[in-house]
Amino acid sequence: MTDSHPPYGGQPDPNVTPWSGPPAPQSGYPGYGQPGQPPQFGAPVPPPQKSNKGLIIGLSAAAVVILLVLCGAGVGFVLVNNDDDDPTPVASATPNTTSSNPGTDASPTPGEPEPNNNAVTARYSSDLGDVCEGSQILNAAPYSGPSGAKAYVFSNNPDRLTFWSSKSVASNKPYYAKSADFETVSVVGCLKFVEGSEGAPKKCQYKDSSDKQVTIDYVSSRYTLTFYAAKTGEKIGDGGTVSAPANRCPSFISYNKNTMKAYASPDTGTIEAALDKFLS
Numbered sequence: 001m002t003d004s005h006p007p008y009g010g011q012p013d014p015n016v017t018p019w020s021g022p023p024a025p026q027s028g029y030p031g032y033g034q035p036g037q038p039p040q041f042g043a044p045v046p047p048p049q050k051s052n053k054g055l056i057i058g059l060s061a062a063a064v065v066i067l068l069v070l071c072g073a074g075v076g077f078v079l080v081n082n083d084d085d086d087p088t089p090v091a092s093a094t095p096n097t098t099s100s101n102p103g104t105d106a107s108p109t110p111g112e113p114e115p116n117n118n119a120v121t122a123r124y125s126s127d128l129g130d131v132c133e134g135s136q137i138l139n140a141a142p143y144s145g146p147s148g149a150k151a152y153v154f155s156n157n158p159d160r161l162t163f164w165s166s167k168s169v170a171s172n173k174p175y176y177a178k179s180a181d182f183e184t185v186s187v188v189g190c191l192k193f194v195e196g197s198e199g200a201p202k203k204c205q206y207k208d209s210s211d212k213q214v215t216i217d218y219v220s221s222r223y224t225l226t227f228y229a230a231k232t233g234e235k236i237g238d239g240g241t242v243s244a245p246a247n248r249c250p251s252f253i254s255y256n257k258n259t260m261k262a263y264a265s266p267d268t269g270t271i272e273a274a275l276d277k278f279l280s
Helices: 053-072 125-133 179-184 268-278
Strands: 150-157 160-167 185-193 202-207 213-219 221-229 235-244 261-263
Touching (some): 125 185, 150 221, 150 268, 185 268
Parallel strands (some): 150 185
Antiparallel strands (some): 150 160
16 A cells, blocks of 8 residues: 555546546435535545554554563563564563583582592602692592501691601501502691790701801700591591600701701601501
8 A cells, every 4th residue: 555545535537537527426426525516436435544553663662661561570471563474472581590501510419528629639759748738639549447558747847837848757667658659658647836836946056058157046846646548638547746856966957047947857756656556
């Protein structure tokens, strides 16, 4: 349908030429809007159909407002008359919280321990000292009891509390393990310095690298010994207190040049006695 229309009320009579005058009267029907006058056209014609575009736009705007209100409640549907035969449905506005990839949830299985972010795979025997800082050693031997268990012992230092150095034990002990056999170790003993346990220093005389005479304060102290399962980092026993005596000046000493102090090492005999008791 176009927007051009003939004069309101009908269509021109095809039997009438532009200059022929009015046609003959037809069946007594008066012309539309002219009572008592001969009709000017062949038959009455209904008024032209009005465009419904404005109505559609108004309904569309109202539907959008309704949709926005319904979306706030979590549900929305739209049905709008347009030029298409089939209206386009709008899906619910409620979000789908179900995972599309089952099995990807990172939450731990109930009953299992939380994963340890500090777990490491040891490359050297010294890496097992990380157990004393709360790590797990992924490639360590599992601990299944004291019988046949291999053990390492590490100690921190009053000057460097987070640095752990290995302590040797006799090679004839059943729990002894070579450095190359660190993956067979299932027990780690940690000797932790007891702060405030320092004794009166012993004055020891040495010559430094420039052959200058120096006096070093050699200090005794105490440590607590705790046993852990190397693979899980779980505490499995206590080894009691181990003394670090400074009864006599050692032939070789490592000292702090700023404080001119050196701390005695934990007693090896006491460490072995604690291991013998725990792993027997």
